[in-house]
Amino acid sequence: MDLLTYLVGLLQGGLGNLASYLAAHVLLCLLPAFFIAGALTALVPKEAVTRYLGRNAPKVISYPAAAVGGFVLAVCSCTIMPLFAGIYRKGAGLGPAITFLFVGPAINILALAYTGVAIGMDIAIARILLSVLFGIGIGLIMALTFLRDDAARDQAGNGAFAGGTEVHKSTWLFFLLLIGLLIAGTLQVGLFTNGYAQFTLPISGMDRFQETLDWLVPFDASLGEEGVTVQGVILILLLAVIGVSAWFGLNSVDEGYNPWTWTALGAIAATVIVAAVKMVPHAGGLEVLITGKMLGILVAMIGLWVVASRYFDEYEIQEWLWETWRFVKQIFPLLIGGVFAVGVIRGLINPKWIQVLAGYNTLLANLVGVLFGVFMYFPTLVEVPIANMFLSLGMHRGPLLAYLMADPELSLQSILITSRVIGKTKTWVYVAWVTVFSTLAGLIYGAWVDGTSPWLLLAYLIIGAAVLAVGLSWVGKRQRQSAATAQVSAH
Amino acid sequence: MEVKILGTGCPKCKRLEQLARQAAAEAGIQATFTKVTDVDQIMSYPILSTPGLVIDEKVKSSGRIPRKEEILGWMKEAQG
Numbered sequence: 001m002d003l004l005t006y007l008v009g010l011l012q013g014g015l016g017n018l019a020s021y022l023a024a025h026v027l028l029c030l031l032p033a034f035f036i037a038g039a040l041t042a043l044v045p046k047e048a049v050t051r052y053l054g055r056n057a058p059k060v061i062s063y064p065a066a067a068v069g070g071f072v073l074a075v076c077s078c079t080i081m082p083l084f085a086g087i088y089r090k091g092a093g094l095g096p097a098i099t100f101l102f103v104g105p106a107i108n109i110l111a112l113a114y115t116g117v118a119i120g121m122d123i124a125i126a127r128i129l130l131s132v133l134f135g136i137g138i139g140l141i142m143a144l145t146f147l148r149d150d151a152a153r154d155q156a157g158n159g160a161f162a163g164g165t166e167v168h169k170s171t172w173l174f175f176l177l178l179i180g181l182l183i184a185g186t187l188q189v190g191l192f193t194n195g196y197a198q199f200t201l202p203i204s205g206m207d208r209f210q211e212t213l214d215w216l217v218p219f220d221a222s223l224g225e226e227g228v229t230v231q232g233v234i235l236i237l238l239l240a241v242i243g244v245s246a247w248f249g250l251n252s253v254d255e256g257y258n259p260w261t262w263t264a265l266g267a268i269a270a271t272v273i274v275a276a277v278k279m280v281p282h283a284g285g286l287e288v289l290i291t292g293k294m295l296g297i298l299v300a301m302i303g304l305w306v307v308a309s310r311y312f313d314e315y316e317i318q319e320w321l322w323e324t325w326r327f328v329k330q331i332f333p334l335l336i337g338g339v340f341a342v343g344v345i346r347g348l349i350n351p352k353w354i355q356v357l358a359g360y361n362t363l364l365a366n367l368v369g370v371l372f373g374v375f376m377y378f379p380t381l382v383e384v385p386i387a388n389m390f391l392s393l394g395m396h397r398g399p400l401l402a403y404l405m406a407d408p409e410l411s412l413q414s415i416l417i418t419s420r421v422i423g424k425t426k427t428w429v430y431v432a433w434v435t436v437f438s439t440l441a442g443l444i445y446g447a448w449v450d451g452t453s454p455w456l457l458l459a460y461l462i463i464g465a466a467v468l469a470v471g472l473s474w475v476g477k478r479q480r481q482s483a484a485t486a487q488v489s490a491h
Numbered sequence: 492m493e494v495k496i497l498g499t500g501c502p503k504c505k506r507l508e509q510l511a512r513q514a515a516a517e518a519g520i521q522a523t524f525t526k527v528t529d530v531d532q533i534m535s536y537p538i539l540s541t542p543g544l545v546i547d548e549k550v551k552s553s554g555r556i557p558r559k560e561e562i563l564g565w566m567k568e569a570q571g
Contacts, residue, residue: 046540046554073540081499085530086539254506254556315558326502420530 010347015217017343018336019228021385024275026117027235028185028293031272033113034331036178038324040109043174043316044072048167050083053091053100063139066096067132070104080104085421094422095143098430099135101418105408106131110331114384115404117186119391126401126445133461134437137468141433144472146426147479170311177303184296185276192296195278195289206230206281230286231279238271250325254318261321272297331380338382346389354393361398361446366439369399373406374435383407398446405438492522492569497533497543497553504542507556511544514562520570 020026049072052065066087073083080101088097105111107128116124184192210230219227242264249260276294280287308317358365378386387404391397410431419427444457494511498504508526515522527533527545536543540554544562551557551565 042555050539081530082533082541083539085534089534090537091539254558319556322506330502 013347014340014343029117032182042319042323062092062096066099095139099139103135130441181300192292197290201286241267334379358399365399366402366442369403370406377411402442495545498541507542
């Protein structure tokens with residue numbers, strides 16, 4: 001009997017975790033983020049970024065372009081590897097290729113929005129800043145370490161990087177509206193969270209329904225758990241409708257729309273709107289509060305509809321929907337399974353273990369975070385609920401960031417694939433640097449969380465960068481000199 | 492005619508192959524289809540991102556899924 005209670009407890013932990021991750025505010029961030037990811041893939045021509053990564057691009061342009069390019073190009077892991085190989089062999093070389101490989105997974109819009117909403121904006125921002133900075137650093141170090149190898153790359157044509165495609169003006173407008181949709185739904189400011197009107201849906205027994213839900217999935221508000229609300233049930237039903245209708249309506253939407261397509265799109269709009277209002281169950285009915293969020297989302301969606309129907313080709317919109325649905329199909333099932341599993345596992349881990357291993361911002365704790373990230377492979381986005389679990393079990397935010405930096409960058413699988421492109425030596429040097437830099441990122445961010453002055457940290461960062469730059473230019477000069485002497489003596 | 496689909500097996504590559512096969516079947520064009528999944532072989536073509544479509548050793552598109560009509564146009568052009 002005890003075992004049974006224990007198992008039921010674990011199951012409820014899984015359901016509770018799933019419920020709080022499918023809660024309204026997470027959907028408001030994830031749904032727009034999927035549509036943005038789809039739009040980045042379908043509507044932005046890759047040449048818009050890759051032309052800055054050609055063989056002749058100066059370093060000042062190619063490194064930042066490689067870092068930022070990840071945002072546009074790396075939404076899907078299946079494009080990272082070919083692009084990485086392409087930049088390395090035919091384009092700007094090892095350095096920018098490594099920068100691209102490092103920064104890409106970290107600034108993927110889905111991971112970023114999800115991290116921000118589920119764990120905290122501070123950690124999401126630290127992740128962007130530090131990974132761009134360190135990505136460029138690692139790229140430069142790798143380029144100089146293997147200067148001679150790099151010069152001997154095959155001298156194939158620059159053709160793949162040419163092309164002057166411009167991103168169309170209406171595409172920018174479309175992205176602004178999509179990002180507006182994301183911001184209106186997630187930003188916690190009075191303008192969006194205030195209620196402006198309310199009405200009551202007369203359905204009796206709503207309070208008892210809520211009590212039943214609380215009994216099925218008990219939750220502890222002090223741990224930040226949310227349980228399942230009546231609103232949550234409506235959202236889960238809508239998600240089921242989207243799942244079924246999108247399967248028939250979006251799987252081959254590039255061949256044309258059908259009634260299922262419109263059902264799916266309608267259900268998606270309804271989900272976002274239901275998630276944006278506030279619902280309070282009473283004995284007499286369901287009280288619905290119209291929030292600024294909902295109005296903002298409504299305006300953004302109408303704007304998207306107008307821009308899409310007026311300025312875009314039908315095929316572009318179809319491709320956008322197809323890409324978005326492809327991301328959802330690829331990621332969402334894994335995410336649901338992962339979140340459920342995390343909820344179950346949380347019941348099995350003793351918080352003391354985590355607190356002893358990574359409860360404080362120490363070198364060892366950050367290293368443990370990184371190593372855990374390397375040896376555990378989690379599908380895209382599942383690293384976020386896992387990080388959140390560690391946080392609630394008492395992990396310090398510093399080691400947490402170290403883990404979040406290392407997990408998507410490095411896994412045994414990605415190390416193997418990388419080594420097929422650039423060879424074993426370079427790969428292991430890269431892995432070593434990523435370990436060092438991720439640990440460092442965790443330490444710096446952890447120190448900031450613990451109250452160290454940001455100016456002091458900035459000063460350290462600048463001194464560190466300066467030492468690195470001087471060291472690198474010295475090594476670079478020596479290598480160039482020795483290469484020159486080698487050439488002279490060969491003549 | 493020889494049609495090659497370059498791609499490591501992501502959903503886009505499968506979709507591209509499906510469209511290319513449909514295009515050939517609808518126009519009654521005889522073509523052999525090859526899937527190139529090896530990264531080294533893919534990178535021997537001047538493309539940066541998959542999926543890539545190669546007709547008679549000429550790269551026709553990369554990094555996106557072209558429309559069926561586009562594919563059909565290239566096939567007719569290659570047929571002469």
